[in-house]
Amino acid sequence: MTRNLIVIGAGMASGRMLEHLFETQPGAWNVTLFNAEPRGNYNRLMLSPVLSGDKTYAEIVTHDADWYKAHDVTCRFGEKVLRIDRDAQVVVGENGVVPYDRLVIATGSNPFMIPLPGHDLDGVIPYRDLDDTQTMMALGVRPGARAIVIGGGLLGLEAAAGMKAQGVDVTVIHVMGHLMERQLDEAAGYLLKNALEAKGITVLTGANSTEILGRDGRVCGLLLDDGSEIACDLLVMAVGIRPNVTLAKASGLAVGRGIHVDNAMVTSDAHVLALGECVEHQGAVFGLVAPLYDQAKVAADTLAGKPATFAPKEVATKLKVTGCNLFSAGDFAEGDGREDIVFRDPARGVYKRLVLEGPRLIGAVMYGDTADGAWFHGLIKDHSDVSDMRDTLIFGPTFQGGAPSDPLAAVAALPGDAEICGCNGICKSTIVDAINGGATTLSDVRAQTKASASCGTCTGLVEQVMALTLGDGFEVQTVKPMCPCTPLTHMDVRRLIKSRALKSMAAVMQECGWTTSCGCASCRPALNYYLLCDWPGEYQDDDQSRFVNERMHSNIQKDGTYSVVPRMWGGITTPDELRAIADAADKYAVQTVKVTGGQRIDLLGVKKQDLPDIWADLNAAGMVSGQAYAKGLRTVKTCVGTDHCRFGTQDSTGLGIRMEKALWGSWTPAKVKMAVSGCPRNCAESTCKDVGVICVDSGYVLHIGGAAGLHIQGTEVMCTVKTEDEVLEYTAAVVQLYREEAAYLERMYKWMDNVGLDHIVERVVTDADSRRALADRFHHAQTFMQQDPWAERTKASYRALYAPLADLTLEAAE
Amino acid sequence: MTDWTDIGALTDIPERGARVVKTHLGCVAVFRTADDEVFAIDDACPHKGGPLSEGIVHGRSVTCPLHNMVLRLDSGVAQGADEGAVNTYPVRVEGGRIMLDTARLRRGQVA
Numbered sequence: 012m013t014r015n016l017i018v019i020g021a022g023m024a025s026g027r028m029l030e031h032l033f034e035t036q037p038g039a040w041n042v043t044l045f046n047a048e049p050r051g052n053y054n055r056l057m058l059s060p061v062l063s064g065d066k067t068y069a070e071i072v073t074h075d076a077d078w079y080k081a082h083d084v085t086c087r088f089g090e091k092v093l094r095i096d097r098d099a100q101v102v103v104g105e106n107g108v109v110p111y112d113r114l115v116i117a118t119g120s121n122p123f124m125i126p127l128p129g130h131d132l133d134g135v136i137p138y139r140d141l142d143d144t145q146t147m148m149a150l151g152v153r154p155g156a157r158a159i160v161i162g163g164g165l166l167g168l169e170a171a172a173g174m175k176a177q178g179v180d181v182t183v184i185h186v187m188g189h190l191m192e193r194q195l196d197e198a199a200g201y202l203l204k205n206a207l208e209a210k211g212i213t214v215l216t217g218a219n220s221t222e223i224l225g226r227d228g229r230v231c232g233l234l235l236d237d238g239s240e241i242a243c244d245l246l247v248m249a250v251g252i253r254p255n256v257t258l259a260k261a262s263g264l265a266v267g268r269g270i271h272v273d274n275a276m277v278t279s280d281a282h283v284l285a286l287g288e289c290v291e292h293q294g295a296v297f298g299l300v301a302p303l304y305d306q307a308k309v310a311a312d313t314l315a316g317k318p319a320t321f322a323p324k325e326v327a328t329k330l331k332v333t334g335c336n337l338f339s340a341g342d343f344a345e346g347d348g349r350e351d352i353v354f355r356d357p358a359r360g361v362y363k364r365l366v367l368e369g370p371r372l373i374g375a376v377m378y379g380d381t382a383d384g385a386w387f388h389g390l391i392k393d394h395s396d397v398s399d400m401r402d403t404l405i406f407g408p409t410f411q412g413g414a415p416s417d418p419l420a421a422v423a424a425l426p427g428d429a430e431i432c433g434c435n436g437i438c439k440s441t442i443v444d445a446i447n448g449g450a451t452t453l454s455d456v457r458a459q460t461k462a463s464a465s466c467g468t469c470t471g472l473v474e475q476v477m478a479l480t481l482g483d484g485f486e487v488q489t490v491k492p493m494c495p496c497t498p499l500t501h502m503d504v505r506r507l508i509k510s511r512a513l514k515s516m517a518a519v520m521q522e523c524g525w526t527t528s529c530g531c532a533s534c535r536p537a538l539n540y541y542l543l544c545d546w547p548g549e550y551q552d553d554d555q556s557r558f559v560n561e562r563m564h565s566n567i568q569k570d571g572t573y574s575v576v577p578r579m580w581g582g583i584t585t586p587d588e589l590r591a592i593a594d595a596a597d598k599y600a601v602q603t604v605k606v607t608g609g610q611r612i613d614l615l616g617v618k619k620q621d622l623p624d625i626w627a628d629l630n631a632a633g634m635v636s637g638q639a640y641a642k643g644l645r646t647v648k649t650c651v652g653t654d655h656c657r658f659g660t661q662d663s664t665g666l667g668i669r670m671e672k673a674l675w676g677s678w679t680p681a682k683v684k685m686a687v688s689g690c691p692r693n694c695a696e697s698t699c700k701d702v703g704v705i706c707v708d709s710g711y712v713l714h715i716g717g718a719a720g721l722h723i724q725g726t727e728v729m730c731t732v733k734t735e736d737e738v739l740e741y742t743a744a745v746v747q748l749y750r751e752e753a754a755y756l757e758r759m760y761k762w763m764d765n766v767g768l769d770h771i772v773e774r775v776v777t778d779a780d781s782r783r784a785l786a787d788r789f790h791h792a793q794t795f796m797q798q799d800p801w802a803e804r805t806k807a808s809y810r811a812l813y814a815p816l817a818d819l820t821l822e823a824a825e
Numbered sequence: 826m827t828d829w830t831d832i833g834a835l836t837d838i839p840e841r842g843a844r845v846v847k848t849h850l851g852c853v854a855v856f857r858t859a860d861d862e863v864f865a866i867d868d869a870c871p872h873k874g875g876p877l878s879e880g881i882v883h884g885r886s887v888t889c890p891l892h893n894m895v896l897r898l899d900s901g902v903a904q905g906a907d908e909g910a911v912n913t914y915p916v917r918v919e920g921g922r923i924m925l926d927t928a929r930l931r932r933g934q935v936a
Binding site for chain 2: 558
């Protein structure tokens with residue numbers, strides 16, 4: 012027999028409950044749905060994307076008219092419920108009386124309005140529903156519009172960012188010392204404030220409002236207690252919510268802060284249930300969606316006569332503001348017996364903090380890189396013992412020994428509404444739908460859902476969802492560990508070296524849990540480079556961790572002989588140098604003398620024991636090592652420029668020599684080749700070099716990220732500068748950024764692919780402070796690096812290493 | 826028959842490095858590991874004859890500098906998917922001096 016169910020409030024919680032109900036008990040209930048808003052259930056969480064213009068209202072509707080029709084729901088939207096008569100079991104609406112067998116109250120919450128003088132002026136609104144959103148959006152249409160948001164919590168900041176995206180000039184007023192103090196600690200709040208300010212939002216923390224100022228009944232500004240006034244056309248109050256209990260209270264139900272419910276979501280009246288933001292369960296009220304969905308399931312079960320229990324879980328918070336990745340879960344107040352693990356990377360704006368109590372993780376705050384949020388959240392919820400992985404805990408699940416959890420299994424276990432992409436608020440089911448609709452590649456998914464299309468930190472998660480949905484049809488591009496000695500990637504290790512101030516290879520291997528005693532032929536050269544790059548002057552270069560070419564400062568040839576290439580600055584040489592080279596070639600019976608593509612001369616076929624002598628001879632003629640073997644600066648190729656060429660616009664040769672003199676000797680992740688062409692005819696082939704300069708009448712066009720080896724890649728233009736000095740500063744900066752950020756053996760173009768040209772331009776071109784700092788770090792490192800390796804190795808102490816330890820052929824000949 | 830010959834001091838070889846001993850049968854690479862163990866093997870990779878003494882030493886293995894074949898220093902056998910082996914020679918350290926058994930390396934000792 013069909014029974015009558017009345018639901019008051021068409022929000023996300025009751026909507027979810029109805030879905031469960033229609034699924035498990037189709038046709039069992041005759042449902043009447045009241046809603047104060049003149050519309051049905053939409054995804055309130057997505058109001059922020061609607062506000063910022065990323066979505067339309069139509070896109071965030073959860074249940075449309077067809078859905079209600081298909082399930083025979085009688086919709087009484089926009090009709091106010093006057094009262095509930097529990098004795099008669101009827102609900103009295105403005106348009107008539109409806110009887111019920113069961114009643115569900117889901118009246119949600121009301122935004123709390125601070126009763127400041129002027130709070131009832133026109134233009135003072137909360138941020139709660141679609142109407143508020145539309146009011147804010149309408150403001151963006153007016154040029155020069157100004158808005159104030161009171162409240163630097165989740166909702167207030169989303170409102171501020173959304174209005175800013177609509178072109179409104181926004182000021183956030185927050186009474187506490189840092190933003191989102193309930194979810195974030197001070198450090199993360201600080202990073203968030205910086206990020207919002209970078210978007211152009213003014214943020215005032217520790218600011219007390221005294222009065223909302225009005226003119227002709229409409230808001231025109233806000234007065235703070237320090238006497239300052241801020242003008243505005245709209246004032247949004249987003250300081251919190253209060254459960255909406257008016258109706259329940261009037262009908263005599265037990266009410267505290269919210270409507271009292273038991274574990275089955277039943278109120279003090281057995282025929283009446285309540286759920287959502289209007290309830291109070293065991294003293295707690297609710298504001299985030301996850302527990303409300305749990306309540307919806309329990310309420311549906313209760314209505315179906317099945318036993319069910321609501322158990323509140325830890326909830327996590329993510330902010331839906333593009334470009335601000337933050338995540339927080341659990342309790343992170345400081346306290347006795349609590350310990351912190353903190354990771355900071357100021358350059359990348361990354362901050363992570365874990366709070367432990369005994370062996371358990373009880374809180375996590377992350378800013379900038381929130382990829383591991385779901386994992387930490389799981390550890391908090393499950394009260395897992397984390398003592399075994401405490402040392403590496405902060406680096407997330409990838410770095411834990413063994414296989415504590417299959418990442419795919421963890422993703423498989425996520426519910427459909429689990430948010431995968433924090434930037435765009437995309438949940439798992441949206442991605443799954445897109446994949447089932449034919450999206451088979453990451454870029455398809457990005458194009459169709461925007462998931463991982465903003466900051467990209469959730470790319471891994473999206474790929475895992477794809478792997479699960481497509482099965483064998485999709486290959487997850489897992490991050491490759493550095494080598495078999497460690498599960499860590501190159502980037503992980505670089506991060507650890509910096510964050511933990513690891514200054515020796517032993518320290519890296521110890522602290523990062525290397526599985527081998529002294530690494531392997533892959534990781535040792537990489538670590539040697541990272542340490543050398545990150546701790547100039549402190550770390551002692553380890554010859555035994557270098558490939559033979561770099562250890563011998565010569566290129567080994569297939570027969571075990573070596574090649575010797577002296578530097579020719581900018582490709583310029585002299586008769587004296589050529590004579591010295593010719594003499595050396597004769598004296599040491601050089602097999603082949605070759606002119607290289609880098610505008611210098613290669614002497615091939617030198618025996619190992621002759622190396623120190625030939626170097627000494629070339630040194631004596633004023634030449635130094637060309638480092639033709641190095642993961643470092645090779646050559647700066649030039650054309651003749653204004654010295655001789657009728658087309659030359661600048662002194663390309665002179666500039667090339669200056670660049671080579673400034674940059675030689677530095678170690679880089681992979682080889683670096685440069686060129687300077689005196690005019691756009693580009694005779695020095697600058698557009699296939701790691702750094703290429705093309706001179707023009709008005710200055711110098713700086714190109715980066717070219718290659719012409721295994722991979723042919725034209726350069727991208729980084730910027731144009733006016734003077735040679737600027738060329739040198741920009742070049743030092745971009746090389747330093749590459750040195751600091753790239754993985755070992757990664758050529759500049761590859762690194763550029765990974766980090767994006769925009770990032771490089773931002774750090775080297777746009778941000779002058781950053782550029783100068785990079786150039787300074789480069790020049791500091793150069794003070795340790797610019798020593799001719801030949802001159803050092805011709806000293807007696809080194810010479811022995813080039814000779815055999817013993818020669819039994821002589822002994823036998825005696 | 827053994828013929829222990831003093832070929833130099835342990836400290837003549839850098840840690841995790843190697844030096845060569847020239848013989849009529851080609852060069853022998855004498856390795857010193859991070860733990861000061863000493864091993865002697867042919868200085869020619871079974872792959873393309875690369876000078877193993879110039880390779881990177883890790884644990885009890887060396888990676889050939891030419892094409893990255895990894896060989897065990899104690900057994901002379903190639904690791905991983907590669908096949909091949911080099912000769913190994915008895916060697917020991919006495920009072921800081923490296924003693925190499927040169928019995929098989931002397932002229933005319935070839936079988």
